[in-house]
Amino acid sequence: MQIKNLEEYNIAYEESVKDPERFWASVAEHFEWQKKWDKVLEWNFTSPDIKWFINGKLNITENCIDRHLATKARDVAFYFEENEIGKPVREITYQKLHDEVCRLANVLKSFGVKKGDRVCIYLPMIPEAVYALLACARIGAVHSVVFGGFSAQSIKDRINDSSCKVVLTSDGAYRGNKQIPMKATVDEALVDCPSVTNVLVYKRINGKVNMLNGRDHDWETEVKKQETVCTAEIMDSEDPLFILYTSGSTGKPKGVVHTCGGYMVYTCYSFLNVFQYEPGQIYWCTADVGWITGHSYITYGPLLAGATSVIFEGVPNYPDAGRFWNVVDKIKVNVFYTAPTAIRALEAAGLDFVKPHSLSSLKVLGSVGEPINEEAWQWYHKNIGKEKCPIVDTWWQTETGGILISPLANITKTKPGFATLPLPGVQPVLVDDKGKIIEGNGVEGNLCIKFPWPSIIRTTYGDHERCRQTYFATYSNLYFTGDGCKRDEDGYYRITGRVDDVINVSGHRIGTAEVESAINECEEVVESAVVGYPHDIKGQGIYAYCIVPKSSRSHDEIRKEILNTVNKIIGPIAKPDKIQIVNGLPKTRSGKIMRRILRKVAEGDVSNLGDTSTLLDPAVVEEIVKGKI
Ligand code: WTA
Numbered sequence: 001m002q003i004k005n006l007e008e009y010n011i012a013y014e015e016s017v018k019d020p021e022r023f024w025a026s027v028a029e030h031f032e033w034q035k036k037w038d039k040v041l042e043w044n045f046t047s048p049d050i051k052w053f054i055n056g057k058l059n060i061t062e063n064c065i066d067r068h069l070a071t072k073a074r075d076v077a078f079y080f081e082e083n084e085i086g087k088p089v090r091e092i093t094y095q096k097l098h099d100e101v102c103r104l105a106n107v108l109k110s111f112g113v114k115k116g117d118r119v120c121i122y123l124p125m126i127p128e129a130v131y132a133l134l135a136c137a138r139i140g141a142v143h144s145v146v147f148g149g150f151s152a153q154s155i156k157d158r159i160n161d162s163s164c165k166v167v168l169t170s171d172g173a174y175r176g177n178k179q180i181p182m183k184a185t186v187d188e189a190l191v192d193c194p195s196v197t198n199v200l201v202y203k204r205i206n207g208k209v210n211m212l213n214g215r216d217h218d219w220e221t222e223v224k225k226q227e228t229v230c231t232a233e234i235m236d237s238e239d240p241l242f243i244l245y246t247s248g249s250t251g252k253p254k255g256v257v258h259t260c261g262g263y264m265v266y267t268c269y270s271f272l273n274v275f276q277y278e279p280g281q282i283y284w285c286t287a288d289v290g291w292i293t294g295h296s297y298i299t300y301g302p303l304l305a306g307a308t309s310v311i312f313e314g315v316p317n318y319p320d321a322g323r324f325w326n327v328v329d330k331i332k333v334n335v336f337y338t339a340p341t342a343i344r345a346l347e348a349a350g351l352d353f354v355k356p357h358s359l360s361s362l363k364v365l366g367s368v369g370e371p372i373n374e375e376a377w378q379w380y381h382k383n384i385g386k387e388k389c390p391i392v393d394t395w396w397q398t399e400t401g402g403i404l405i406s407p408l409a410n411i412t413k414t415k416p417g418f419a420t421l422p423l424p425g426v427q428p429v430l431v432d433d434k435g436k437i438i439e440g441n442g443v444e445g446n447l448c449i450k451f452p453w454p455s456i457i458r459t460t461y462g463d464h465e466r467c468r469q470t471y472f473a474t475y476s477n478l479y480f481t482g483d484g485c486k487r488d489e490d491g492y493y494r495i496t497g498r499v500d501d502v503i504n505v506s507g508h509r510i511g512t513a514e515v516e517s518a519i520n521e522c523e524e525v526v527e528s529a530v531v532g533y534p535h536d537i538k539g540q541g542i543y544a545y546c547i548v549p550k551s552s553r554s555h556d557e558i559r560k561e562i563l564n565t566v567n568k569i570i571g572p573i574a575k576p577d578k579i580q581i582v583n584g585l586p587k588t589r590s591g592k593i594m595r596r597i598l599r600k601v602a603e604g605d606v607s608n609l610g611d612t613s614t615l616l617d618p619a620v621v622e623e624i625v626k627g628k629i
Pocket of ligand 1: 246291292293367368369370371372393394395396397398399419481482483495496497498504507508509
């Protein structure tokens with residue numbers, strides 16, 4: 001399954017395009033199936049209808065855990081580094097992982113959770129979060145993880161969209177020197193969630209929580225009652241494994257659905273090849289399990305490969321900006337995978353936080369979630385990788401399930417800012433705005449993929465039409481990523497960023513429509529328009545233009561109210577960085593907001609605002625430029 005050199009990559013790539021079914025069947029052979037598939041692939045991008053490993057039967061947790069027990073029961077699956085410094089690292093062996101997952105799966109069963117039922121997970125980055133995902137998968141329940149930075153309202157919307165039966169949460173979370181309540185937030189959400197029958201609460205911070213009799217249960221107490229054996233549910237390749245909500249350019253976040261067979265095959269294959277993980281190495285991905293990276297490259301991919309990983313509860317700047325490097329030395333991490341936003345923040349903190357650490361265990365560095373600017377790439381390469389570790393700049397999305405374009409460590413020649421080449425099985429194309437495929441090199445266009453790979457999105461939960469509209473209708477017979485991309489003279493891909501109304505803030509995807517609709521909940525705001533602008537650390541910041549008629553309150557007060565409202569409706573991650581109060585927005589005569597102009601102003605590029613003659617009232621532009629923050 002693991003490619004070893006450039007020649008093997010070239011051969012694998014060619015084979016994967018010539019005969020994808022044969023190629024993926026040979027990869028899938030490496031897993032344990034309770035029944036082999038009848039046919040490898042059926043697909044069309046029109047409906048869309050995509051099925052991999054048809055009629056194959058499996059349970060992904062048997063492949064993540066049980067399969068390794070004969071040889072690896074005592075090997076460490078996870079090292080757990082707590083938020084607080086100075087604590088010994090906790091070790092979770094594959095045997096312990098098995099036992100904890102089975103017990104938790106049995107608790108879920110005792111709550112009446114059955115195959116196909118949805119379970120919401122709202123937990124900090126602690127081993128229990130990983131147990132939670134796997135416990136669901138063990139019994140065929142569909143997990144829906146909600147990132148800890150989302151508000152009660154966001155949790156409620158997600159729970160109700162997929163009628164979750166159970167919520168797994170904790171009293172609270174440690175985050176640097178803060179304690180964040182979680183159960184209280186869940187309580188607020190659950191006032192309006194009729195489908196939820198049981199809540200399991202892990203005590204992490206020993207906080208005071210309200211426990212509702214009959215509904216809420218203490219994690220430890222329940223788990224202790226259960227046995228460490230739980231037969232794995234037999235799943236069809238195309239049974240759903242999980243739902244993960246993600247923001248798009250319109251409306252509310254959608255529930256991206258991934259299924260069992262293809263996701264298993266692709267996450268393992270991509271993990272082994274991109275990072276060139278070798279048995280015995282220690283791998284650390286700093287993502288949160290609330291995002292796709294935490295699903296595919298903390299939980300499933302590494303475990304399927306039998307790897308040893310790190311789970312880190314803390315944040316990069318606590319107690320200081322040397323924390324990551326402290327942990328790298330402490331646990332002797334070999335493969336380190338993080339986001340450009342963290343790299344930029346640590347770069348800004350200065351080299352004094354890097355110097356005391358040897359970092360000599362590092363062999364491979366990774367980047368994910370947003371374009372990495374050349375300066376950050378060079379800093380990472382020089383100061384962290386000491387110019388001897390390749391950087392794998394991995395491009396992918398919640399919808400792709402796994403990494404699609406990336407160097408293979410020590411195999412693909414890297415180039416700063418470039419995700420380089422597609423993995424075997426991935427067929428990217430660039431298209432112009434009319435959908436015409438742009439051939440050749442030294443070109444730029446909208447990034448699409450023209451052939452399915454095993455972990456491609458299958459549907460959006462409860463609304464297949466939305467899936468079709470969003471990803472498969474823009475350009476016929478192509479999966480549209482929403483990203484712009486360049487292909488240089490060497491055929492290398494460089495992602496330039498979103499071409500739709502999605503902003504990427506610190507690697508988190510945020511829909512401008514969502515933020516606008518939250519802002520509009522403020523009584524004093526009549527209308528708003530939100531755009532992204534370049535931000536030194538976050539990659540992009542959120543710039544909000546808000547129309548507020550004459551008011552007795554000061555602009556500062558109104559701004560505060562806007563921030564509180566966004567915090568309450570979406571969560572702290574969507575709070576605008578800049579709020580400009582305006583009297584009007586630039587609109588065309590048909591009432592469409594001209595975001596192009598707003599983006600330019602937010603970027604500070606007001607010299608060339610383009611043609612404003614089609615505007616209903618060109619004077620508003622002048623006012624906006626004058627009032628720019
Ligand atoms: C962006 C995260 C440039 C891109 C795994 C994509 C990237 C969106 C990269 C998906 C990269 C992710 N270089 N841009 N290496 N990786 N992106 O769903 O715009 O949270 O569409 O998945 O992040 O974000 P998501």
